[in-house]
Amino acid sequence: MAIRVVYFSWKGHTEKVAIALAKLLDAELIQIEPVRDCGMAGKAMKALFRMKSPIKPIKTDLTGVDTLVIASPVWAGRVPAYVNKYLDSVTGGSGKPFHVIVEMGGRGDQSAIAVVRKALEHKGMKFVSSASTIEKDVDSGSFMGTIEKFAAGIRKQ
């Protein structure tokens, strides 16, 4: 099964999660990179209003990919505008399954997952599972149990 893990990370926590997950799944790992950064208020406002911000060229075509996993930080109970931009650019996903994992300070995971879910279901993709990690657990390393359980569910699908 060809699995692609696509992630965005500003401070490195989601990156740590995505790298661990991709290793467990033997998956392709792709990073969403912004064209330019903006201030904290802009980050939160753009996330809140589900706006899109430009990202560097990235593989968006899912031809040959069986399963997509999106890993994103929670920003303002949503996902970063760079993630919205990626989700909007995805092609070739109709009928394919996807999973979502979000990384947060402590609240807003379900609404963030819902944003990703809505965007990919709009493309005809099929939501299968989701998980959340918390910043302090990623810092301490105790997040691995969550990742292992999530990865096992993805493999079983």
Ligand SMILES: Cc1cc2nc3c(=O)[nH]c(=O)nc-3n(C[C@H](O)[C@H](O)[C@H](O)COP(=O)(O)O)c2cc1C
């Ligand atoms: C603009 C902004 C908004 C955020 N909003 C939330 C939030 O609504 N809920 C939450 O639990 N954490 C929130 N956070 C914290 C991040 O989700 C958390 O620090 C996460 O670990 C960041 O992942 P990263 O290190 O991959 O960038 C926010 C962080 C930023 C920068």
